[in-house]
Amino acid sequence: MTPDELSSVLRSAVERAVESGAFSADPPAELVVERPKNRAHGDYASNIAMRLAKAAGRPPREIAETIAKLLLDVEGIAAVDVAGPGFLNITLDSASLGGLARVIVEQGAEYGRSTTLAGEKVNLEFVSANPTGPVHIGGVRWAAVGDSLARVLQASGAEVSREYYFNDHGAQVDRFARSLLAAALGEDVPEDGYAGSYIGEIAGRIVAERPEAVSLPREEAQELFRQVGVELMFAEIKQSLHDFGVDFDVYFHENSLHSSGAVQRAVARLRDQGRIYEADGAIWLRTTDFGDDKDRVVIKRDGDAAYIAGDLAYYLDKRERGFNRVIIMLGADHHGYVGRLMAMCACFGDTPGVNLQILIGQMVNLVKDGKPIRMGKRAGNVITLEDLVDAVGVDAARYQLARSSADSTLDIDLDLLTRATNENPVHYVQYAHARTVNVVKNAAAVGIELDVFEPNLLTHETETALLTALGEFPRVVAQAAELREPHRVARYLEALAGEFHRWYDSCRVLPNGDEPITDVNRTRLWLDVATRTVLANGLSMLGVSAPDRK
Structure with a gap:
């Protein structure tokens, strides 16, 4: 007898007790039997009697004793004890419990899978590292956790699309381009630029492929280094993630939101819903109506889109693609974004926490010989995916990153993960x-x-x-x-x-x-x-x- 089957048996016993007039209360929608911590308390336990007591107007122990008598008539149940204020401790006979082994073998790869989330269409966005450098250790954690979450959701019947938000628009890409050009010309790293040996490597590849790049006027050269550099860097990111066992169904380009008119469509939708207003020459979103600490500028006075404009367009795009669950996984430095994103969701008429869910991941620290590792081999000032995989391998890295709650800081002992103990x-x-x-x-x-x-x-x-x-x-x-x-x-x-x-x-x-x-x-x-x-x-x-x- 499986736990699900036992839950059904327990529900049936409650329904029979109600039909007989022993007490009056509807069984809860979810009736779970759990494995007791103390094996002396039987194979499974349930607190159903205590959950029914208030509605039934009867002592929970009295309800438990009524249910226990009915359960004893069920084939496969060897004993039912009422403990404490009304816990039901259930012991199966050996044949009933042992039969589970055959069920598992016959179901094979399907055992553990269910349809509990059938009908859910989930857009799961994770990693989404800027194409300005290798995936750092925080992104690696999201790669492991995000892909594992996608697999678990799929095992529960949900339709899941893994999505990578490709940040190819904005100041960080301009800094990346300036850094590449400076490296190609033998200049110092720009004050706000990117360091690390990978910058020189990519710059060298661009010069090898496009030798004329260093002879162009600086503005033209920078644009070429931006286009080719982003393409090369992102190809590296995708390959390293693939080697880590993580592939995405969709790579969504941020730049397309601004070039396709998606931002304007999102603003128009929100204006129709009465959530947009104009003040001081700018266009604002009424996020304070839904708990945000201040209203947000969407279009600035100079006509440029504010950062949240892309978020609005992107969220609406996901919903228009038919996803009823949008899950976004963000790093610890994005904690302050949660309130405004949830307010944004509500502005569209959706339900925060249901249609939109935000998961925040905390920092990862690597330790070797009892000391923290602070520098990566290639990125200079950060630890990368390749650094971790080189140290412990894909399996150990994925497992260790996925085995702890993502909202807690994680220390990874590299020495421990290389031991066969x-x-x-x-x-x-x-x-x-x-x-x-x-x-x-x-x-x-x-x-x-x-x-x-x-x-x-x-x-x-x-x-x-x-x-x-x-x-x-x-x-x-x-x-x-x-x-x-x-x-x-x-x-x-x-x-x-x-x-x-x-x-x-x-x-x-x-x-x-x-x-x-x-x-x-x-x-x-x-x-x-x-x-x-x-x-x-x-x-x-x-x-x-x-x-x-x-």
């Missing part, structure tokens, strides 16, 4: 998967196959714990998608790996010595393969490989 979380999980594969190989060598399945034979306490952990996977994935927190999948995998290692140390799939092969051995192989399946499915949702050997 249990303290290294990605090694711990991947090693568990490699062990499951090795068990299958060794079982095949002695003739143990998946030809017999007797779930009532899975009675060891470590088997009960492992099965219960396996049953949690669909709930964890659904919760990670709903809360936009893919790190929950990583933490779950680490807990699952721990349960598997304990089972592996206690219960043998292969017989000892000359002992005959029994149905216990064959049934345990099902449990091993079920664990392999869940570990592989979970690692896939994080964009991390599931190796056959470690």
